[in-house]
Amino acid sequence: MNASFTDAELAQRRAASRRMAWLIGAAVLALYVIGFFFKRG
Amino acid sequence: MNIATTTVPGHAGEHHGEHYPGGILRWLTTTNHKDIGTMYLTFALIMFFVGGGMILAVRAELWQPGLQLMQPEFFNQLIGIHALVMIFAALMPAATGFANWQIPLMIGAPDMALPRVNNWGFWLLPPAAILLTLPFVLALFGIGDGALATGWTFYAPLSVQGGLGVDFAIFAVHILGVSSILGSINIIVTIFNMRAPGMTMMKLPLFAWGWLITAFLLIATIPVLAGAVTMLLTDRHFGTHFFNAAGGGDPILFQHLFWFFGHPEVYILLLPIWGLMPHVLSTFSRKPIYGYKAQVWGFIGIGALSVVVWAHHFFTVGMPVPALIYFMFSTMLISLPLAVLFFCWIATMWKGAMSFETPMLFATGFIVLFGIAGLTGLVLADVAADAQYHHSYFVVAHFHYALFAGGIMGVMTGVYYWLPKWTGHMYSETLGKWHFWLTVVSFNLTFLPQFFLGLAGMPRRIPDYALQFTEFNMISTVAAFALGLSQLLFAYNIWKCVKGGPKASDKVWEGAEGLEWQLPSPPPHHSWETQPVIK
Amino acid sequence: MTETLAAQPHSHHYHVPQPSLYPFILAGGMFILALGFILKMNNFGAGNWIMLGGAGIILYVLFGWFGKVIAESQAGEYREWEDKSFRYGMIWFIASEVAFFAAFFGALFYLRVISVPELGNMVSAHGTTLWPGFTGTWPSAGPKGAQFTPMGAWGLPAINTALLLSSGVTVTWAHWALLKNKRTQLNLGLAATVALGALFLALQAYEYHHAYTELGLTLAAGAYGATFFMLTGFHGFHVTLGAIMLAVILGRTLKGHFTPERHFAFEGVAWYWHFVDVVWLLLFVLVYWL
Numbered sequence: 001m002n003a004s005f006t007d008a009e010l011a012q013r014r015a016a017s018r019r020m021a022w023l024i025g026a027a028v029l030a031l032y033v034i035g036f037f038f039k040r041g
Numbered sequence: 042m043n044i045a046t047t048t049v050p051g052h053a054g055e056h057h058g059e060h061y062p063g064g065i066l067r068w069l070t071t072t073n074h075k076d077i078g079t080m081y082l083t084f085a086l087i088m089f090f091v092g093g094g095m096i097l098a099v100r101a102e103l104w105q106p107g108l109q110l111m112q113p114e115f116f117n118q119l120i121g122i123h124a125l126v127m128i129f130a131a132l133m134p135a136a137t138g139f140a141n142w143q144i145p146l147m148i149g150a151p152d153m154a155l156p157r158v159n160n161w162g163f164w165l166l167p168p169a170a171i172l173l174t175l176p177f178v179l180a181l182f183g184i185g186d187g188a189l190a191t192g193w194t195f196y197a198p199l200s201v202q203g204g205l206g207v208d209f210a211i212f213a214v215h216i217l218g219v220s221s222i223l224g225s226i227n228i229i230v231t232i233f234n235m236r237a238p239g240m241t242m243m244k245l246p247l248f249a250w251g252w253l254i255t256a257f258l259l260i261a262t263i264p265v266l267a268g269a270v271t272m273l274l275t276d277r278h279f280g281t282h283f284f285n286a287a288g289g290g291d292p293i294l295f296q297h298l299f300w301f302f303g304h305p306e307v308y309i310l311l312l313p314i315w316g317l318m319p320h321v322l323s324t325f326s327r328k329p330i331y332g333y334k335a336q337v338w339g340f341i342g343i344g345a346l347s348v349v350v351w352a353h354h355f356f357t358v359g360m361p362v363p364a365l366i367y368f369m370f371s372t373m374l375i376s377l378p379l380a381v382l383f384f385c386w387i388a389t390m391w392k393g394a395m396s397f398e399t400p401m402l403f404a405t406g407f408i409v410l411f412g413i414a415g416l417t418g419l420v421l422a423d424v425a426a427d428a429q430y431h432h433s434y435f436v437v438a439h440f441h442y443a444l445f446a447g448g449i450m451g452v453m454t455g456v457y458y459w460l461p462k463w464t465g466h467m468y469s470e471t472l473g474k475w476h477f478w479l480t481v482v483s484f485n486l487t488f489l490p491q492f493f494l495g496l497a498g499m500p501r502r503i504p505d506y507a508l509q510f511t512e513f514n515m516i517s518t519v520a521a522f523a524l525g526l527s528q529l530l531f532a533y534n535i536w537k538c539v540k541g542g543p544k545a546s547d548k549v550w551e552g553a554e555g556l557e558w559q560l561p562s563p564p565p566h567h568s569w570e571t572q573p574v575i576k
Numbered sequence: 577m578t579e580t581l582a583a584q585p586h587s588h589h590y591h592v593p594q595p596s597l598y599p600f601i602l603a604g605g606m607f608i609l610a611l612g613f614i615l616k617m618n619n620f621g622a623g624n625w626i627m628l629g630g631a632g633i634i635l636y637v638l639f640g641w642f643g644k645v646i647a648e649s650q651a652g653e654y655r656e657w658e659d660k661s662f663r664y665g666m667i668w669f670i671a672s673e674v675a676f677f678a679a680f681f682g683a684l685f686y687l688r689v690i691s692v693p694e695l696g697n698m699v700s701a702h703g704t705t706l707w708p709g710f711t712g713t714w715p716s717a718g719p720k721g722a723q724f725t726p727m728g729a730w731g732l733p734a735i736n737t738a739l740l741l742s743s744g745v746t747v748t749w750a751h752w753a754l755l756k757n758k759r760t761q762l763n764l765g766l767a768a769t770v771a772l773g774a775l776f777l778a779l780q781a782y783e784y785h786h787a788y789t790e791l792g793l794t795l796a797a798g799a800y801g802a803t804f805f806m807l808t809g810f811h812g813f814h815v816t817l818g819a820i821m822l823a824v825i826l827g828r829t830l831k832g833h834f835t836p837e838r839h840f841a842f843e844g845v846a847w848y849w850h851f852v853d854v855v856w857l858l859l860f861v862l863v864y865w866l
Contacts, residue, residue, distance in 0.1 A: 061595060062595060067595070069597060069600045070600065072594070072595055151590045152592045154664075155661060157598065160596070160600070161599030161600075161602055161603060164600045164603035165606065168604070172607070205618055208617060208618065212611075216610065222669075225668070226669055226672075229668050230664040230665050234661050234664055235661075260668055260672045260675065261671075263675075264673070264675035264676035265679040265682075267676060267679070268678075268679025268683075275795065275802070279795050280795050280796035281795050281796065281805075282721065282801075285718075286695060286718065286719070287719060288718035288721045289687060289691060289692040289695060289716045289718030289719070289721065289800075290687060290718065290798075294683060294691065297682075297686065570589050570590075571589075572586065
C-alpha cells in the first residue's frame with residue numbers, strides 16, 4: 001500500500017517487468033505459431 | 042506529460058459568509074462538484090446491485106432447460122431493465138461521478154462551470170430509475186403487465202404493441218437523456234472555460250480528453266434516441282405510422298435510429314475509462330504516459346468513426362450488399378485507433394518499475410479482458426461470419442467483456458485509484474486484492490462459456506434452451522452468483538474506507554502525477570479557488 | 577484557443593452559486609408530469625390532474641430559478657468568465673437541439689427515399705405486386721393509409737417563411753440598437769420580433785385546422801402525415817418557447833436591463849431564434865416544397 005521504494009528496488013522492478021514482458025510476448029508468439037499446425041477435424 | 046506548477050494552495054480558508062444546509066438538505070441543494078460527484082457514485086453503486094439482482098434471477102432461471110422460476114414475459118422484462126439500469130443508471134452515472142470529482146481537481150478549476158445545472162442533472166436520475174422499475178410494482182397491484190419486455194433496444198413492432206411498461210421506459214429514457222445532455226454541456230463548458238491558466242488543450246489530462254469526446258458523442262446521439270422513442274410513443278398512442286408498413290413506414294427505421302445512438306453509446310461508456318487508464322498505468326509503472334498525443338487522436342478518431350458504423354448491429358435484417366460492405370469495413374477501421382490505445386497502454390508499462398496495488402491489478406486485468414472484447418468484436422463485424430453469431434450468446438459474451446471487463450472493471454480501477462484522495466483514507470489493500478481476483482475468475486467463468494454456447498447456436502433472450510447447452514449454462518450461473526457476491530466485498534471496502542482507515546497522504550501514490558495530487562486528501566470543500574498556473 | 581487569454585489568472589473568483597432547492601424541485605416536477613402523461617395515455621382518470629400538478633411545479637421553478645439568475649445578473653455577480661460559460665453552454669444546448677431535429681429529418685429521408693418506394697416495388701413470390709395499385713410515389717400515406725391532399729408550399733407556408741425571415745431581421749435590428757445603446761429601437765425591434773413570431777404561430781394553427789378539417793391530412797395520414805406534423809409540430813413548439821423567451825427579454829429591456837457590453841441573455845435568445853429560423857427553412861424546402 002502506498003509503496004515507497006529504494007533505488008535498488010526500483011531497478012529490480014524495472015528489470016522484472018521487462019523480463020515478464022518478453023516472456024508474455026514469447027508466449028503469445030508461440031501460441032500464434034502453434035496455431036499454424038492445427039488442422040480442422 | 043509534465044506539469045510544473047507554482048503551487049498556490051488552492052483553497053482559501055474564509056468564505057464570504059456562506060452557510061450550508063445540513064442533513065438531507067445539503068444533498069438536495071448542493072452546488073458543489075464534490076458533493077454531486079459523491080451522489081452520482083453512490084447512486085451508481087446502488088443501481089449496480091439493483092441491475093445485478095435482476096440478472097441473477099435471470100441466471101437462476103437459466104440454471105436448467107425448461108421454465109423453473111418465471112414466465113417468459115417476466116424473463117423478458119428482467120433482461121431489458123437489467124440492461125437499461127446497468128447502462129444508464131450504473132455505468133454512465135459512475136463515469137459522470139468521476140468527471141464531477143476529478144475534472145475540476147485535475148484541470149485546476151474552482152468547480153464545474155454550471156453548478157446548479159449540475160445538481161439538476163443528478164436529481165433527474167432517481168426519478169428516471171423509478172420510472173424504469175415502477176411497472177414491476179404496479180403489476181403486483183394488477184395495474185399493467187409489468188415493465189418493458191422488448192429488451193433494452195425497444196425494437197418495433199414489439200414495442201409498439203407492448204403494454205404500459207413501454208411508456209414508462211420511454212419517459213425514463215427521455216429524463217435520462219436530459220440528464221446526460223446537461224452533464225455533457227457542463228463538462229464541455231468546464232473543460233473549455235475553467236482550465237488553469239497555461240493549461241493548453243494539449244496539456245489537458247487524458248481523463249478530461251476522454252470525457253470531452255464522450256460529451257460530444259452524447260450531445261450528438263442522445264437527442265436522436267429521444268427522437269426515436271418519441272416516434273415510438275406517437276406510433277403507440279397518436280396514430281402515426283413511422284414503424285408501420287401499412288402507412289408507408291418501416292420497423293427497420295427504428296433500428297437505424299436506435300443504433301445511431303446505440304453504437305456511439307458503447308464508446309460513451311468506454312471513453313472515460315480509456316481516459317483514466319493511462320493515469321493509473323503511469324502511476325504504478327512510475328513512468329510518464331507514453332504517446333499522449335497519439336491517445337488524444339485515438340479518442341478523436343474513435344469518436345468520429347463511432348457515429349458512422351451503426352448498421353453492423355443488424356446486418357442480418359436485410360440490406361443492400363454495398364451497405365453491408367461499407368458498414369463492415371468502417372467498423373473494422375475502428376480497430377486501428379483502438380490498437381493505438383492498446384499499444385500506448387502497454388508501452389506506458391514497458392520497462393517500468395511496476396507495483397500491483399489494487400487499481401493496477403484492475404487496470405492490467407482490464408487490458409487483457411477488454412482485449413478479448415475487441416478481438417471478438419472484430420469477428421462480429423465480419424458480415425459473413427455475423428450471420429452465425431447474430432443474436433446468439435456469442436454476442437452476449439462479447440459485450441459483457443466490453444462493458445463489464447471494459448466498463449465496470451474500469452470504473453473499479455478508478456474507484457480504488459481515487460478513493461483515498463476523496464475520503465482521505467486508504468482502503469483495505471487485502472480486501473481489494475481479494476475483490477479483484479474473485480471478480481476476474483468468476484467473471485471469466487460466467488462469460489467465457491457463453492462464447493461457446495453462442496457458437497453452438499444458443500440464442501440470446503430466451504428463457505428456455507436445448508438440453509446440450511445445460512453444462513455451460515450451469516457453470517455460467519454458478520459463476521454469476523460468485524461474481525455478484527464478490528461485489529459485496531467492493532461495497533464493504535468502500536464503506537470501510539469512507540468511515541475510516543489509515544490516513545492517505547496528499548500524493549497517495551508514489552508515482553502519481555497531476556494537479557489533483559497537490560491538494561490535501563480529502564480536498565477541502567472548495568478547491569483551486571485561486572487557480573494554479575501551469576508553465 | 578484560449579492560450580493568450582488564459583495566460584493570466586482571472587482577476588476574481590468564479591461565481592459558484594449558493595445551494596439551491598430549485599434543481600431538485602424541477603426534477604420532481606418533470607417526474608410528476610411524465611407520470612401523469614403516461615397514466616393519461618393509458619386511460620387512467622387521474623392522469624390529467626397529475627400532469628397539471630407537474631406542469632405547475634415546473635412553471636414555479638422556471639419563474640423562481642430564472643428570476644434568481646436575473647437578479648444575480650443585475651447584482652453584477654457575473655463577469656466575463658461566467659459570461660463565457662453561459663455562451664458555451666447555450667451553443668452546445670442548441671447543438672443538441674440540432675441533433676433532435678436531425679432524427680426527424682432522418683426519418684423523413686428514410687420514409688421518402690427508402691421505405692415508401694420499396695413498398696411500391698415489392699413483388700411477392702407469385703409474381704404479383706404485394707400491394708396492388710400502390711405506386712410508392714411521394715407524397716404518400718402508404719399502401720393502407722387514408723386519402724389526403726398534401727399541403728402546398730406557396731400559400732400560407734410561403735407567407736410564414738417571409739414572417740420568420742423578417743423576424744430574424746428585426747431581432748438583428750434590436751441587437752444592433754442594443755450595441756449602439758438606442759433603447760427605443762431596441763424595444764421596437766424586440767416587440768416586432770415577438771409579434772411576427774406570434775403571427776407565425778397563429779397562421780400555423782390555422783394551417784393545422786385547415787389540414788385536419790378540409791385536407792384529410794392528419795397525424796394518422798401515413799408517412800406523410802406523421803413526418804409533416806411531427807416536424808412542423810416540434811418546430812412550432814420551439815417557436816413558442818422562443819417567442820416566450822423573447823417576450824421575457826423584451827420585458828427586461830423595458831425595465832432597462834442589459835448594457836451594450838453585457839447582454840448574454842439577449843444574445844442567447846437571439847441565437848435560439850436564428851436556430852428556429854434555419855430549421856424552418858429546411859422544413860419549407862424539404863417538407864412543403866419538394
